[in-house]
Amino acid sequence: MTIRDKILIIEDEQSIARFISTILAANGYETMLARTGSEGLSMVSSNCPDLVILDLGLPDMDGMDILKSLRGWSSLPVVVVSARSHEKDKVAALDMGADDYLTKPFGTDELLARVRTAMRHTRTATGNDELARRGTYSVGDLVIDYNKHQVLVGGVNAKLTLSEFRIVALLGKHAGKVLTYDYIIRELWGPRAGSDNQILRVNMANIRRKIEKNPAEPQYIFTEVGVGYRMAEGDGN
Template sequence: MKHKILLVEDDTSISDMVKGQFIKEGYEVVPAFDGEEALEVFSRNTFDLIMLDLMLPKLDGMEFLKIIREKSMIPVLIMSAKDGDLDKALGLGFGADDYIAKPFSMIELTARVKAAIRRATHYSRTEREQQKKVLTAGDLTLDLDNFSLHKNGTEIKLTSKEFHILKLFISHPSRVYTKAQIYSLVWDDEYYGDENVINVHMRRLREKIEDDPSSPNYIKTLWGIGYKLGEF
């Protein structure tokens, strides 16, 4: 079965290049050239992944992503030259799964898309098969069956990546993880040495779960090494 991708990119040369590459790889690619068109196309089709530019006419990529996240947890890969928007795209209320900066290599883009679809397929199958399970750490309760987090009984909304990062730490409370290991295990992909994506997700996660994000208790930093779960 062919995987289906929604490609949202207003630059026709980039759109044509990416579409051609992924058709060769055996994917079905549906292009959209502005945010409004992308919403309309998304509402009429079922996709396995969205490749999204942020600088779009009519409805920009950030607003498109926010609307999509209210309806679906489909994997979204950001393609953008706007580094300043990365924090927002990966952060609270938006929930992109990955990003690649322009200009990018088609080899890396293809690898990231394949990894994102593979992760989504794996998690979907695993979560359907597993029995309900709850993990706890301090005042945090992580429900693996319902993909929900509560702190002292109050629900905290997490993005998919934030959820799986926290699950990684709570599942292995004594283990220290480097940034490369976190990326490999959560993104299920080769680490390209760009620490920014890990830094953004970790900061946003701490802002949600910590009483004082500047002095975290749940996810501790071991300087020069990585991160580990705090002791409870």
């Protein structure tokens, strides 16, 4: 089964939300819709989207407050769509951490281009040259294919679950660096997940059974006891 990138649309105008959702679905994305800011924040935490399209003029709260809240714990790419066309509004949103700003009305091609660009930002922001060039990360016999959402070992699909893939993908983006348990949990499950490492440990045990020749002596993902996990540095680093 092909895993599609999930995009959360936080937009209260039904016609615009339907327009965006239809375009994205027709181009291979999975879409979810929230009509209020509070609903949107809740869905970010519970559904782990790959990108958020955010309207600033929501009925219950300003979109800038949502953006500020997200940037307090996540680097999730955010494309702002708004009727606010003043330069100061665009600058404020971008300074707050938006990846892009799209002024209403906008066309199909422009929307898709901004989404693709924002997705690339997250893959290249860590300075990983291989990710920037090819959308893959490799070390030894292991390859993380970010475009196909697959992890291959010796050319064979390891058949990771969605949660397992997201863990490996995050570690691959920051290869060579230790990511703390709390950081990984916040990035993948949101701030409401708390600091219980059990779900992460269970997933990691399953991952190692699928990708390591000897899970007790890992080659790819190392444990920094009491701290977190580190992906081995890639062949191209």
